[in-house]
Structures are given as structure tokens and as C-alpha cells.
Amino acid sequence: MELRHLRYFVAVAEEGHVTRAAERLGMQQPPLSQQIRALEREVGVQLFRRKPRGMEMTAAGRAFLEDARAILTHVDHAFAATRRTARGEQGRIAVGFTSSAPFHPFVPRVIRLFRDGFPLVSMAFEESGTTELVDALRNEKLDAAFIRSGAPQSSGLAVHHLLDEEMLAALPAAHPLARSASKPLTLAALSDEAFILYRRPVGPGLYDAIISACREAGFSPIVGQEAPRILSTLNLVAAGLGISIVPASLTRMQMDGVVYRRLKSDRKFVAPLSLAVRWSEPSASVRRFVDLARATAKTFRAERP
Amino acid sequence: MELRHLRYFVAVAEEGHVTRAAERLGMQQPPLSQQIRALEREVGVQLFRRKPRGMEMTAAGRAFLEDARAILTHVDHAFAATRRTARGEQGRIAVGFTSSAPFHPFVPRVIRLFRDGFPLVSMAFEESGTTELVDALRNEKLDAAFIRSGAPQSSGLAVHHLLDEEMLAALPAAHPLARSASKPLTLAALSDEAFILYRRPVGPGLYDAIISACREAGFSPIVGQEAPRILSTLNLVAAGLGISIVPASLTRMQMDGVVYRRLKSDRKFVAPLSLAVRWSEPSASVRRFVDLARATAKTFRAERP
DNA sequence: CATCTGCCATATCTAGCAGATATGGATTTA
């Protein structure tokens, strides 16, 4: 039993006439007659009554016609869906991001654009620290992740740098350095402060960037507290336990008791935002997502140099 | 593209290994490899990644696997459903009956037995006069009908006699002849009465039977009223406009103002109940229904001779 | 490092069968 039997059966059922059905199928009547017979023998049921002027379906034939049509339609739909999947227009993508990434208007913008462009691709989201995201990528639990690392030393992953975000000092509102609103601070001015930093094993990217920048400014920062999430960091600053250095997009978070200050340094002090994916054979949907993110980043950077 | 391509694809997808899938399918590895290639060429999508130790599905391949499985399952179900239809275990049957037929316990019993025995056969019901039922049978609107005729002269129909039902006189409660409860009436005793009869074009079976019996008793009945339905007949009797002769099962209808009397005659005065179907190629479900009705009638007659 | 094993791909051959062609039988139409 093959699909051609179903195609032949449907044609004869719809025409009610073997010769006309054969024309429609582009073949001769006798073999079509024989194929219908073969089908009846295989099902073990008489599907048609032969009349002097055509064929009339039995009740069993009518029941089979419904199924035959549905099956042939399903085959067409299966082909189409498979092609859409291959083109990245359909499928599933699991995206992760660090806790600071969603504050940046870029990330929601990429997600919106992707959803608008590929409505048949279902998206799942996960928020975690960088280390966990990298593991999840490796384990194929996630397909892509927005992270704050410039270039983690992770084999099997491709990290696409998207953009850099200015880093600001986050100070307690009552801090003396919080008063001069218009003058950027030097890092050196913070050398005696207790720093509240994002926990390194969770977010190595930001941690390392801050340490490195302070080293370059001539001091090793006093780490007073480590916080498990970016929001905990700001909470501790608001409580007056110390200062921190955070990506500028965190200012979108109206946090009482925290004042943000720009930083002046010899080299632009920025936090990178990158998209990490596995090197090994990304699906077409993932490739589409990466391409869109990179194109959007390019546009974003052009809009605000 | 044929079903065998789907069968081959599913086997390879499930085994993740061409050689093992070929064994499972009872063929050699090279032609299976070629057929998978042919399928990929036809869909225009890479469904597998070839690895040194087996095959790994792409995202498109995974999408296609779901569809392929569903299609193959649907084919199996289509065969099974078609066979069930041919055996009369599935399908549809439209049954009609005259307005007096459902009062007989036999009819609901047949319907219940059929429903219990063939739950996959859907049933539709229609109530009408005999003439209309016969037309509907001819027009293939109905598949079977319970009628009151013994043997209508209708070409193309087969009429299966099921059982006979005693006829009773239906009298107004205040009628003088209503008083002697235990003695059967002779038909001759009703010769001066106005008869209320079921309209002949609607129900020729009962009408003719009554006229014929009266003729045999030596008189021609005075037809005072004709009624369109059996219930109308009893309503007019209750109103005192005349008497009627009705099948005994009508006594199950508790009608105020009507008294039923048995009739005494030289020949048993009965109303037949028959099942009519088309001669031409009844579906298996209809054949099943007829067989069940006849077998049930035989049982019924044995229970009450 | 060389050799072996495992596994898929390509090439060639052969048998089976789908479709073409010829013919026949039954019914309907003119």
C-alpha cells in the first residue's frame, strides 16, 4: 500500500469514472482499474460497485475517502512544515540571559523583532548567571544566551559580541561623592571605598572587568560584599554598605537611595553584551536568531555611537 | 514520495543507524541509504546529519518524524475503520417509523439491542406516515423503516414481516358498549358507529386492514372522520366523535376518556409490523440492522405466541 | 603509529511491478 493508491482512489472516487480519473492522473484506464483492484484486495473490502456507466462507492468506500483525503493533505502539510523548519521559520528556540541583560532596551527589541519576523518559532526563556548559561548551552538545554562576557574561554561555543555598555558608579544617595552631579568621577576617587560586586562564579564577565579597570587606575579594590544577583548589589548600595560599578542600563531601574555617577578613565570603561551559541550545527531558527541579533546590534550601535 | 519512504525514515530516525534500521526493515543498508537520500532530495531538506557512528536528526528531521509517525498511524486506522464499516460495525443508519410503531415495546428493544451491539454505528430517526417513509427509502434519505403494511406493492423495496399486533376497539368512555369490560365485542356490534380512521394516504396499512375486516364481518364501516396521526385519532374518540380500531400497543398511552375493548372475530384481527429496506445493495450496517430486527422478532413471538 | 572495525556512500546489476497496449464482455444509446 502506497500513497499512489490513495491518490488513484481519490481520483476515481471524485470522478465516479475510471477512464476520466485515468486522464486526470495522466495514465491509461486498464492499469488504473488494476490498481484499484489491488487496493481492494489489500484492504479486503469492496470500495466500489461497478456500474455499466461508472463506479459507485460503497459505504466502506465513502468512509475510506475521508481518511484518504486527510492523509494526502497531511503529507503535503508535513513537507511544508519540514521546509519551514529547515528555513528557520518554524521550530523552537530556548534563549537565556544574565540578570542584568534584560534591562538593556536592546534585548527586548531583538526578541520582539524575532517574534514579529518568525511567528511560528516558539521561544522559551531562562535567566541565570553566566556560568549556568554556558553549561545549559553545552547541555543543549539552551540554544542561545545573552551574556556579559567578551570572550569566555569555552570550547564548543561561539560568542558574538553585540555591543558595549558604559559602566557607571552606583553610590549611596548620602555619599559625599554623590553630591557633584555633573562631574564624572575617576576610578581613583573610589580607591578607599568598599566595593559591592556581583559574585564572580556567577558573573565573571562584569567582575573581571571591574577588577581589571581598577588595577589599571592604580589600585586594587576593597571588596566589601559579594551579591548573588544584580538587584541584590543595588540593594546593598542603597543600604549604604558600599558602592558598586554597574552597566548604565541599570539606571532604568528606579532604585531609591542609589545615585549613579559617570566614570572618567583613560580607556572607555564598558560592559560588553554578547550572544553565545554552540558551534556545533545550530538549527536554522538559531541561526536566524543570531543573524537578527547581530544585525540589530549593528543598527543599535549606528543609532547611538 | 510514497509511504515506504516514511516507513524507512521512521526506522532510521528511531534506530539512529542505517544498518540496524535496514535489518529491522528486512533489506540491505545501501538501498536504504539511497532511499533516504531520495527522500531528502524530494523534500529539499537535510533530515539527518551523517556521523561516523550513525545518523543524527536535524531540527527539520525531528519535525518530519512527528508527522511521518502520525501519517503511518492514520493509514492503519483508515484501513481498520474501512473494514469495520464493511462489516457493519461502523457507519450510519437512518431509521424511520410510523407514528404508531414506537409504542410497541419491540421497536425500542431493537434499537437498544442494535446500539449495544454496534456502538460505532450512528443512528438517525425519522417519524412519518407510511407513504412518506417509502418515498424516503427510495430517495436514499432513509435506510430502513418500521411500517404497518403487510406487503406494499412497492418495487425496489424489501419488506420483512416482523410480527402482528392485536387490534382493539377504542371507545369513548361514556359509550354504552364501553360498560361491559370483560366481554369482547364483535365487529358487527360496531356497524352503526361512526368510525374515526387514520387517513388512508398516510397509513394505508391500518386503514385497509380495518375496512377489510369490517367487510368480512358483513358491513361497510361509516367513516365519520379521518385523522392525520394516530394520536389525533384517539383524541377524537375521547371527544366522543366516534370510535376507532387501533393496535393494542396504543393502550400504553394513557388517554383520558378512551376505553379499549377486545374484538371477537372469525379470523384473528391483527395489525402487522414490518421493516422495509431497499433491495439495492444495502450497506453492511443496514443488513446488520435487518438481521437483528428479524431475530428479535422471532424471539419476541416465541415469548408471547 | 599502524591496523582494524564500524558505518555510510556510491556504483552496478537484476528482478519485480507499474504502466502501456491490445483485446474482450456487458450495457446503454441512437
Add this chain to the structure above:
DNA sequence: TAAATCCATATCTGCTAGATATGGCAGATG
């Protein structure tokens, strides 16, 4: 009654699915 219509059966032929032979590559083993 003859011709037309329409499905069925028989025979033939070309195509392709599957069998067989062989090759290439990667990984495992000694």
C-alpha cells in the same frame, strides 16, 4: 441492430527498488 461507452483481463516493456560489490572516512585498539 449496430455503435458507443466503460470496466475488466491479458500481455508486454521500461523503470526503479532492492541485492550485491566496493570504497572512503573516522574512531577504536594494540
